[in-house]
Amino acid sequence: MRRRNAPASPPTDPHLAGPFPFTARLRGMSTGGALALLLAAVGAVGIWVLAVGHAERRAVEAVAADARHRLEIYANNLDSAVERFDYLPTVAARDPAVAALAAAGFGHTDPVEVDRVNRYLEAVNASAGSAVLYLMDAEGRTVASSNWNRPDSYVGVDFSYRPYFRDARDQGVGRFYGVGTVTRLPGYFIAAPVERDGRRVGVLAVKIVLDALEDGWRTSHDAVLVADRFGIVFLSSNPEWKFRARRPLDPDTVTYLNETREYVGLDHPPLVLPRSLRTHPDLLVERGLSRYGWTIALAADAHPVAQAAATARIGLALLLLLALAIGLYVRQRVKRLREQRLAKAALDRAYQDLERQVEARTADLRDAQAELVQAAKLAMIGQVAAGVTHELNQPLTALRALADNARLLLDQGRQAEVSQNLTHIAGLVDRMAKISSQLRNFSRRSEGPAQPVALPGAVQEALALLDRRLKEARVQVTVDVPEVTVAFDPVRLQQVLVNLIRNAEDATAGVAEPHIAITAVPALLDQRAAVRVTVADNGPGLDPAVRDRLFDPFVTTKPGGQGLGLGLAISLAIAQEYGGQLEARDGDDGGAVFLLTLPLISVEHDDAIT
Incomplete structure (x- = not known):
């Protein structure tokens, strides 16, 4: 540093003259050097924009995939909450007193019989946990109701304008979501016809309130909404979104809503989503609930x-700093040894920072991968649990109703009908025991050594776990597996079979007559007796683009949101762990074929399979 009063010495380099040395360097730079600097700047900006955009897109895809799995759980919970009451109107309508009261009609009934049916509906409603259970005659007038003794009683109210009444009376079942015209409380209505002497004399309906479901959504901190076929949001974890329209309502829709009083007394302003969802629309994942004509959506967190x-941006900034440090290092090394040491120290610091960032990002990626695997496990458990809950809630509700009905019949001395009800109850109990046994066996965690496992039993257990899913998809399954015993872990073998059958069922989506064939033939595995289990479907076959990578983690041919690509990788690892093999190929007549080769229990002769 020069002293203040010392005379300035003339510059030795003419390019460094003047008060702005860098500007002087630019003026002295050649045209080629200036063009190279400009291209480097443009390239850096382009890399910056592309890299940041790529990072955002990858993050959006990962967040959206995770949101789709959570949305599947929410959809199953909603279906379970609604369908647990599906059989309540039908079972309650079997009571002879209910049918007699409906046939008499409003205003032509004995007060004693009305009081009896009122109290019966009140007891059934309290036992089932529904909001209201009420009986209407053939004209739509309410003749009895579980809330008969409350100020907002339905008794005497005409519901003939409601679609669920007309659908149940004319078509056999009615479903409807709307705001109550008496209570002004929204709910879901399920209605069934009441028959007597072979004709429909009335309708029995149950109202379900889904407030508890919404409260659970709010505690989960996920932004969830459910919209009807018109795009009107009627369930949401965000109260400000309720009864807003996702799209403009046409005049015919408005007329229909007014006639049915579906949302009586409510307006439907447009739904305005957060800015983050407008910037990244893929963060709003949704799926249709075709049974109800609804759409459920989840707005993923953009954080x-x-x-x-x-x-x-931080990583790119570090890379740019690293490049700049290297450039300065090369330039200064030519000039001064001291500046070379300073540049080297800066370069070392930049490298250390970069290594720490790379290690941190690598750890974050490992954590994210582990979370995705856990999310896939939880999604499968949620689907199985939702199905079992659905299967158990229906017979439980029917058990209660049949028991109450049997008690009334017993009081009347109608022993034959009591015996019939008890037979139904015994069948339902056996069904529940079988369902709980299947879930208990599937949920056991086992990492033990190989043991004798009957192959036909393992196949049947896997099919039992997927029974509801296969029936809903109308998939025909044929099984030709001989009585053989393999050396495997029973729970792990069941997990592999469930994965293969689920993949086959997914592959048949959209096929007119879906079919899955499960067969087994003798085979050799490392010169040992084995059995080759074949799971074949009549779907479109294997995608050539991923055929060679089919068993790699996170590789999937399913549409976005329907799989993480871990099922086949996990199945292959389990098969190899127990000395087996898993392969895939195209079927001779189309579709895909998965070949699972399993070692047999040691026998003294070669004809292990007959």
């Missing part, structure tokens, strides 16, 4: 996307 973009 991980912003965090990924910020991380990308």
